[in-house]
Amino acid sequence: VVIGAGHAGLSISYCLKQHGLKHIVFERGRIGEAWRSQRWDSFVMNTPNKNNILPGQTYSGNDPEGFGSAKEFVSSLEEYSSKNQLPVVEQVQVISVEKPDGKKYFTISVSENGTIKNYQSKQVIVTSGSQNEKKIPLFAKNISSDILQLHTTEYRSALQLPEGAVLVTGSAQSGCQIAE
Numbered sequence: 001v002v003i004g005a006g007h008a009g010l011s012i013s014y015c016l017k018q019h020g021l022k023h024i025v026f027e028r029g030r031i032g033e034a035w036r037s038q039r040w041d042s043f044v045m046n047t048p049n050k051n052n053i054l055p056g057q058t059y060s061g062n063d064p065e066g067f068g069s070a071k072e073f074v075s076s077l078e079e080y081s082s083k084n085q086l087p088v089v090e091q092v093q094v095i096s097v098e099k100p101d102g103k104k105y106f107t108i109s110v111s112e113n114g115t116i117k118n119y120q121s122k123q124v125i126v127t128s129g130s131q132n133e134k135k136i137p138l139f140a141k142n143i144s145s146d147i148l149q150l151h152t153t154e155y156r157s158a159l160q161l162p163e164g165a166v167l168v169t170g171s172a173q174s175g176c177q178i179a180e
Contacts, residue, residue, distance in 0.1 A: 030090050042177065
């Protein structure tokens with residue numbers, strides 16, 4: 001079982017398939033969900049297009065040195081999954097992963113279309129990433145409710161901000177792109 005159908009989950013799925021290993025990929029939303037729903041409108045990758053390829057893939061676009069958008073990246077993930085006929089099941093929420101002492105298999109409980117299903121697997125690979133859920137520092141509760149606070153997963157464009165000064169916290173890719 002592979003949990004997550006982003007770039008890591010699809011890459012692992014491709015490699016497992018190449019080795020003839022039966023598996024399934026569970027995705028809580030659609031392929032590349034975090035890239036779809038947790039990126040702002042002007043988001044661009046921080047690596048050149050030619051480097052954003054997955055196993056078995058070659059870059060075939062017309063701008064190898066450019067920086068693609070999240071929408072373009074999602075499109076490439078969907079195309080990759082389809083072309084390689086990867087066993088992705090979308091809209092499945094993984095509820096639990098358990099391996100009782102002495103047992104040979106993991107039990108993976110999922111909710112699919114409102115129905116709880118259990119799967120057995122010798123191995124589980126979690127590729128959901130560390131940024132798939134918001135992590136808000138506790139001190140944020142002490143900031144006046146008159147001040148709009150947005151997490152990067154909620155921010156889409158400057159149009160949603162009120163008039164006045166803006167403070168962007170964090171200077172990694174997200175903070176720098178949003179500040180720009």
